[in-house]
Amino acid sequence: MEKKFKPNIVxxxxxxxxxxxxxxxxxxKTQVDPSLSVIRVMCSSRVxxxxxxxxxxxxxxxxxxxxxxxxxxxxxxGNYYARRRFALxxxxxxxxxxxxxxxQLSWISASEGKRYAEIVNQFARDITKKGPNPLTxxxxx
Amino acid sequence: MSHQKKEETIIPEKGTVLSAEKGTKRVILxxxxxxxxxxxxxxxxxxxxxxxxxxxxxxxxxxESLFEWADPLPPVMTVQGGRALSSFSKNGELEQNIAxxxxxxxxxxxxxxxxxxxxxxKNITLISLDCPGAMPLSNYMSDPQKTKKxxxxxxxxxxxxxxxxxxxxxxxxxxxxxxxxxxxxxxLLGDKNKNITLIPSSPKGKKLLDxxxxxxxxxxxxxxxxxxxxxxxxxxxxxxxxxxWKKKINQxxxxxxxxxxxxxxxxxMNVCPMCYCQQCYFxxxxxxxxxxxxxxxxxxxxxxxxxxxxxxxxxxxxxxMVLSCVSCGACEDACPVSIPVSQLFSMVSDQxxxxxxxxxxxxxxxxxxxxxFTEQEFCEVEVPDECHEKAPEEAK
Ligand code: SF4
Ligand code: SF4
Ligand code: SF4
Ligand code: FES
Numbered sequence: 357m358e359k360k361f362k363p364n365i366v367x368x369x370x371x372x373x374x375x376x377x378x379x380x381x382x383x384x385k386t387q388v389d390p391s392l393s394v395i396r397v398m399c400s401s402r403v404x405x406x407x408x409x410x411x412x413x414x415x416x417x418x419x420x421x422x423x424x425x426x427x428x429x430x431x432x433x434g435n436y437y438a439r440r441r442f443a444l445x446x447x448x449x450x451x452x453x454x455x456x457x458x459x460q461l462s463w464i465s466a467s468e469g470k471r472y473a474e475i476v477n478q479f480a481r482d483i484t485k486k487g488p489n490p491l492t493x494x495x496x497x
Numbered sequence: 498m499s500h501q502k503k504e505e506t507i508i509p510e511k512g513t514v515l516s517a518e519k520g521t522k523r524v525i526l527x528x529x530x531x532x533x534x535x536x537x538x539x540x541x542x543x544x545x546x547x548x549x550x551x552x553x554x555x556x557x558x559x560x561e562s563l564f565e566w567a568d569p570l571p572p573v574m575t576v577q578g579g580r581a582l583s584s585f586s587k588n589g590e591l592e593q594n595i596a597x598x599x600x601x602x603x604x605x606x607x608x609x610x611x612x613x614x615x616x617x618x619k620n621i622t623l624i625s626l627d628c629p630g631a632m633p634l635s636n637y638m639s640d641p642q643k644t645k646k647x648x649x650x651x652x653x654x655x656x657x658x659x660x661x662x663x664x665x666x667x668x669x670x671x672x673x674x675x676x677x678x679x680x681x682x683x684x685l686l687g688d689k690n691k692n693i694t695l696i697p698s699s700p701k702g703k704k705l706l707d708x709x710x711x712x713x714x715x716x717x718x719x720x721x722x723x724x725x726x727x728x729x730x731x732x733x734x735x736x737x738x739x740x741x742w743k744k745k746i747n748q749x750x751x752x753x754x755x756x757x758x759x760x761x762x763x764x765x766m767n768v769c770p771m772c773y774c775q776q777c778y779f780x781x782x783x784x785x786x787x788x789x790x791x792x793x794x795x796x797x798x799x800x801x802x803x804x805x806x807x808x809x810x811x812x813x814x815x816x817x818m819v820l821s822c823v824s825c826g827a828c829e830d831a832c833p834v835s836i837p838v839s840q841l842f843s844m845v846s847d848q849x850x851x852x853x854x855x856x857x858x859x860x861x862x863x864x865x866x867x868x869x870f871t872e873q874e875f876c877e878v879e880v881p882d883e884c885h886e887k888a889p890e891e892a893k
Contacts, residue, residue, distance in 0.1 A: 493798055
């Protein structure tokens with residue numbers, strides 16, 4: 357048997373909600389899976405598909421994009437645009453047979469430290485179950 | 498935010514039927530010549546064969562005597578017409594009136610570019626025509642005479658031919674474009690080679706027919722019936738086309754295998770009408786890492802493929818512009834290693850555009866899908882799915 361697989365997950369968290377939610381999870385000592393590397397972005401709409409794709413092609417086993425709940429974006433509409441772009445990328449990865457389940461979009465507010473932990477832990481479990489991302493190991497990519 | 502408007506203009510019942518005895522091309526050119534002579538236009542943007550050569554390009558024609566260069570139905574699409582139109586109209590409004598004769602996919606690209614403020618349509622009259630398709634550019638360059646002959650044959654028969662570019666064989670928008678895209682449509686079907694039918698597709702187009710004293714008194718029924726027949730055949734072909742691609746892509750590494758021969762020249766991006774960015778992200782320094790990073794990747798992957806970021810480029814480009822892709826085939830024509838780029842983009846655009854209920858280049862008022870949203874949509878991509886949480890489906 358090989359060593360137990362520990363996934364490498366990238367999380368793009370918006371500054372105003374999800375990052376604050378992560379902070380709260382930390383300060384209230386909620387258990388959060390350590391396989392998530394957090395990258396703080398000002399808004400979920402900052403997450404261009406390039407960032408998600410680069411992550412997947414260059415080493416991530418999963419990518420989480422998290423922002424404020426619909427209606428609560430600090431910039432009012434950013435997350436609605438983010439959702440459209442994410443939906444497009446998800447559809448493209450589906451059509452191209454590139455494991456769409458490795459990317460996830462979630463809404464987490466500043467007060468949802470517990471929800472943050474639950475979402476991250478569940479995603480980490482899902483990705484662990486899926487195993488290593490073939491894209492990052494593929495010499496064709 | 499605005500919802501997508503879905504008022505498609507119905508094809509008008511009446512237009513002008515003109516005899517094409519003198520030859521289809523001649524008649525089309527005569528109409529434009531007449532419009533120019535009567536000062537309805539100051540110039541005409543039209544494809545032309547450069548004299549003494551086999552090269553085709555676009556010309557902005559002002560001198561009537563040069564009409565003999567013009568070819569409204571060239572065998573190849575050298576530069577996408579939407580791009581040609583953008584290159585001279587994006588920096589401001591024109592004082593003069595211009596008519597632009599483009600293939601339907603070029604009109605649609607022009608409309609997308611108009612929405613992106615890369616084309617200014619003020620004083621530009623867009624004229625579309627029934628498109629028989631185009632031949633692969635590389636075939637034409639290696640044997641112009643034979644390719645021209647084959648194309649002439651296609652023009653006479655209007656039957657499908659394997660010698661056309663694959664995206665043309667399955668093209669869904671080869672004729673009149675529903676919506677507010679073009680101003681005037683030239684129907685070549687109907688009494689093919691005997692008559693042509695001019696169909697106004699906007700008030701501007703109708704006015705033009707009146708000014709030319711053609712009016713709109715003739716029935717366009719014959720053209721419509723034949724156009725529908727051809728459309729039905731193409732629908733059957735595109736279903737088979739999509740099925741076949743799906744099968745290929747669903748094999749292990751299916752997508753990567755298609756793009757493996759890629760030399761990363763970015764021709765496909767450079768000729769694509771929808772890739773209008775002044776600086777393409779994938780040409781920028783944003784995706785370069787330090788050498789150690791590449792060593793690490795080589796270790797992880799076993800071997801690192803050069804040129805770097807080829808797949809990132811293709812999937813990334815797709816995610817930027819595929820909702821506006823008009824399946825014009827320009828990218829595939831430009832690929833030096835014969836990758837079926839436009840077939841793949843077309844297959845993906847077909848499915849994604851359906852999901853976004855958007856057909857590019859139709860109505861000038863339809864918002865671009867990535868510049869628009871509604872509050873409750875695409876909830877299925879959220880984890881957990883919040884809209885359905887809030888409003889559980891009663892039926893279940
Ligand atoms: S991706 Fe290819 S087929 Fe699509 S619009 Fe661009 S050049 Fe045309
Ligand atoms: S690939 Fe993207 S960044 Fe590059 S030109 Fe096309 S749309 Fe612009
Ligand atoms: S034109 Fe062909 S070889 Fe060049 S980047 Fe595009 S797919 Fe690759
Ligand atoms: S600021 Fe949080 S999603 Fe826009």
